[in-house]
Amino acid sequence: MFNNISYLRKELTIFKAINKWLKNFAYELQNMFFFSLRMLGAMFSRPFYFSETKEQLYLIGVGSLYLIVLTGIFAGQGFALAFSVELALFGAKDYLGRIMVLAIIRELGPVLTSLMIAARVAAGITAELGAMKSSNQIDAMVAFGIDPIKKLAVPRLISLIIMVPALTIICDIIALFGGYIISVFIAHVSSTMYWSSVREKLIFGNIFIGLLKPAVFSFVIAFIACYKGFTSAGGTKGVGRATTDSVVLTSITILMVNFFITRVVFALLKGYLL
């Protein structure tokens, strides 16, 4: 009998823990949603912080350029190398350009660029805002009549909206060029054949999906990174935890949203993608 009671108690504790976790999750999700709405609203109301936005454009855009160039060149080469071997088995090496466009423009370019920016920029944003919060700088801003969301979050959101698609385009071009190097020098596909194959698949649908994704991902990165920074608590340890959470949550969300965008766009724009 006593065994049964202790078993029931253990079960109850587990249910309580699950219940608490679910409640916290729902609460966090709700807070993040309202925070995102506040950020969106603040984007369209005065004052506008142009110099902060310019600074963030530089930090996010130019600062991430080397990372995106390296990502693009090695992702493009690696992908082309792997597929050229498989395609050669079927005598279809000439289609390498088409496959590169489908993989890079639709999927890898936007996802890899956003993941890289999530790792570099989201971590930076959360750590910076978290440090400002733990040293009361954000409260000091409020005390001096400044809305920290407008001053700190909106310039980062605008910069990400501009820079993530721009860096994705750069990543796509460099990855296609990486694919070109492998095609010509290792797979021995002629240069003309590779580029004409690439052009065949550079159609509206693919370019649209390739630009839609980074635009959506930029919101994901900005919302999560800023929210985690503004809500971090518990001193330096808390800032560290918030930064880790920010990168993990941003990366997972990007992959999830990527799947849903692909699914929706395929359902709605199938005719433009084939």
Next chain:
Amino acid sequence: MIEFKNVYFAYDEKLILKNISFKVNASEALVIMGPSGSGKSTILRLILGLECPQKGDIIIEDKNICRMKESQKQNIRKKIGMVFQDGALFDSLSIWENVGYYLLEHTNMSVEEIGQKAIKMLGFVGLDAQEIMDKLPEQLSGGMQRRVAIGRALLSTNPKVMLYDEPTTGLDPQSAENVLGLIKKLHHEISIATIVVTHQIADAVALADRFIVIVEGEVVFDGNLEELSRCNQPKVKGFLAPFRKSFFKVAQKKFIEI
């Protein structure tokens, strides 16, 4: 000028303040004392409208800050100067930019003009402006940072009330005396209401006209120094016990005038 009426405040289901009521008059120097974690700093955050109580009212100049919109709170905050714990200077801005922050953000004054005002203010708080104005906060000592923070609060809002959150915590004795001297000077020269939160009895005795002791979120004492030294309330005695021997020595201590 500032009145707390039966204020209750909780963080994450934990009750921090319980039924807090007190009044601060214009040009009064009030010190709120209590052990760490007793809810002292929360009172300053409530006055600034950074937090809202779950129950009760906070009246500032006949207006209830708890029922105001964010834009209305700004008008109240313009009358309050806040010196946060550790100064809370903006670490990416130079010292003169920190001091002139409010003017840079809210006025159309030229940078030169704001720079001049910042230099004057740095001089007022006893700092060598030419020496430090282009430095970053991290390049200054703790005491200097605290004085820059006081200068920033004064230049920002032309306040009617100054709030200080643990103004001498973490400072060496010399810097602490400089900061206390500056707070006293401000209180007497400009004649503004002053609310200081501290757990250091020496600071409290040096600054206060009136003392409030908070223990476990409740006001357990409200009165002057004489009443405090005679108070037999167990929680007050418990809080003052470590200082009992030095209490009257501290009360007679002279602080450096700047």
